Amino acid sequence: MILRSLELGHFGPFPSGNWEFRRGMNLVHGPNEAGKSTLVSAVLATLFGSSDPEGVRTWGWEGPWRASLVLEGEGETVRLERDFGEGRLLLRRTDDLYRELSPFEAPSPEGEEGAPRETIAPELSRLLGFSSPDLFRALLVLGQGSLSPRFGEGGAPRLRALLGGYGGVDSEEVLSALEAEYLDLGAKGSQGGQIGALRDRLGELEELWQGKIEPLKELGEVRREAAELAASLGMDPGSATVHERGAGPLSPALRPLDPTQPASAVPEAGGLVGEARRTRERLLRLQREAAALRQDLIDHPGTPVLFPAVLTAVFLVLGAGLGLIRSDLWLGALGGAGFLSAFAWGVHLFLSGTKRGELRGMKERLGRLEIDREQTLARLESLDEQLREEGLPISAAGLDALAGAPDVPPRGEGTSPKGGGGACAPGRGTLSPPAGGPLALSRLLERSEGLCAEVADLRRIELEGERLRALEQQLLRRRRVVATARELLSQATAEFGASHQDRFAAGLGRHLGRMTSGRHPEVRLDGDWSLHLRGSDRQWHPLEAFSRGTRDAAWIALRLSLIDLLGKGRTLFLLVDDSLASLDQARRDEALRLLEQVAARHQVILFSHEESLLKRAARSGWHMVVLNDQTPVPTRKPPPERSDNDRQLHLL
């Protein structure tokens, strides 16, 4: 493919313009600031687009700005039009008979949303052999000032970068960076690197965690004991669930134990609480007993008088009746009736006395109970006063809440199936009550708080552990990616070297031999693609050991070899943007000679402001394009354009 023409509309300093080019050598001549470099940029922007489309618009112009170029190859002509304002690209292909082949347009006018993007990359690969703009710049554009820009020491890194396909970074550098990252992450099976350090820290955290297991177990035991003890003390928290909305702040009954209280206050408060509870329970018991006794007194039966009176009457009637029937016996009958009546009354008097004794005993017991109750009540009032002074609740519910806060059964233990209503004081265990009292409960609570403090940093350990484990997963994943990438690149590099190195060295030797008139027809490429030439002593020497002229020739030969390789033998166009300006006369002449040799195979478009080149161009029959009309142009008619047959003749 050669560049046949370039047409610009409001591109850079050109409101419009159309430039034609031919095969072989072309000279685009113009003074400084005439727009020579803009033309080079326009070719690149048309092929690959511009990262700053606004930047290439003619200053002050509001209309559309576009560029188009025509590439001509064997059997086809391709016209590429790019509208920078609308971001559209149109590629039209015609065959030698000007019949239109399949066009390409991006973005596709009928493309549906989400459909794969139409890319020009395959088209460029077909036209040029490669599609990378960076590679195009590196191979086909010779920048200002040098024939071998950026090739550097030995050229190998740059060569490897170009062979990489992007022209950006040396593939060995990428391989080394991947290797370094892999080692930095920590090679698989090793203890080092980021992953190793991270695992060390995770190990430390694991140890810290293990150290907390015993206190945690003990805490579980202590809590269970406390729950059982609280249950044995009969602390029912059910009433704590009653809450009156609108009665101001929550009842103290709803407040769980505040562990921020001084530890010393806990046993003391626990003693008072326990005694208060016991006293309250004693009072309740005394009250229940007294009430029962009073009821017994009320229910106690008296001794009935009616029974002996009736018996007396019966006996007297019977005695009188017998005396009337048998007058001789009336004295005996009356005496008998009197005796029996006296017996009945005697029994009555005995029973009455016994009952009175019982009643007296009961009254005495009731009196003692009353005295005991009054004493208990006084003690309870005294305890309540002390509790008030401590700022503690005095209600039964408050005491329950105080004593029952920390008693949710630990893991694995069942909770009471029939609780007292479920509330701030949680469920209690159902095991048999152990020995101990409120003081023991206070001690358990104190121990529980101490153990809680011991395991307090568990959460920090957990958080750090979670963070590190997440990081470990990321790093492990990253290590797999890097290892796979390293392996992939390593394999591809070896494969590419094996299949291309010898072939490339042979082609390079052919080009160099031609350019050096047969002095250096042999080139050797080492495994790292470093360049060696055979000297006059028949020994291999690195390129740096040769003269500047040989080195320049080698760079041009290298470029041509790369174009051959990457362009797959296509005829392409080189844009040489004032590359010879800084060279001395001898080197410039040599460079021009080399470029003319290149032009035998490829199209060369040389952009220059040097007047002397005009004469050489005229003398050598180059095609000339003048950017400034005031520049004197030699009147000699240029020779007819060389055809592809010329190339064949040259090769012969």
Added chain:
Amino acid sequence: MIRLLHTADLHLDAALPELGPREEERRKDLLLGFERLVNLAIKNEVDLFLVAGDLFDSPRPLDEAVARVAEGFRRLGDRGILPVVVPGCRDGLGLPDVIFHRGRLGPVMLLARSGEAEPARIRIRGEEVFLYGGPWKPGGGSPLAPLKRSQSEGVHIGLLHAGGRGEQPTGDRWQDDGITAEEVRACGLDYLALGHRHDFATLGDGERVIACWPGSPEGLRFSEAGPRFCALVEVGAGEVRMEKILVNGRALEKRKVAVEDWENLSDGVAEVGALGSEDLLLRVTLTGVPGFPIDPVRLHAECAEEFFHLEVLDETDLFGSPALDAMAEEETLRGALVRRARILHEGAPLEDRPLLREALREVLVRLAAGGETAP
């Protein structure tokens, strides 16, 4: 009518390692979210502040979180609002040092009974209110079993931490059997305050709402993107009125960004950067067929400061792109690389293929040194 604010799944003190340097700040966000809920409860003069599980993300949250929550509950208590909490799956009662054992949360009613416990009874403005709930473990029968309404007159409210039917949230320590409207209706409760699902959802009896999952008030992960809510509810005997209130501070969002039109990474930086907001946590998923290998790490690095947190996922189809087809045709190292990768990809097990694709992208991005543009 009883007024209540219903929230759940606050997951205070959660570990969020995926947020990297923003983790601490985000953890503070969660606490701010809790305080916003407290303020909302006070402002709306509710009677009850219900937390249906997973108040904390851990059974042993850090002191700072505990102190802030205790302070919040204290503020509620001082205004006569009763906080009622059930343990969730994250802060359940399984461990001896669980925060609920330690009584450091101030005036809070913890419904910690299980089995057939009697409901807690409270009086609110002379009305009897019965509260049902407690920890539920899978395999122990229906989670609704302890929530059968008693015969007593009053308002009956349940609290439960369990998901809807068919849901199997990942990462949780229990698998739920699911709750249906029919089961809730059978319980006879006036309102069931649910937790565990992290998105807002309700269960109804006809037009009447009988149960609700308010969802997490601050999105924790990108599965919880979008607005977050709490429920402001008025409950009477057989009557429920509900208002859904937006409560989240920062927004979590997920966006898919098609890369077809990107000619270089700068286009991507411009497009993704334009979505930026300092309060936004955004997950960008790159999709489509790229014209060049996109480096998500560099894209992230160049856009991250526009966001509170940015995550970039690359789901582009570089491997099957025309750009890669063109490369495969080249007599270059990258051509050899693509050909080699495609051969390996063809023979690799399905689970290893993403790794190969990522490795290829890694090499191409490095070879181009980030300077590649789409032709």
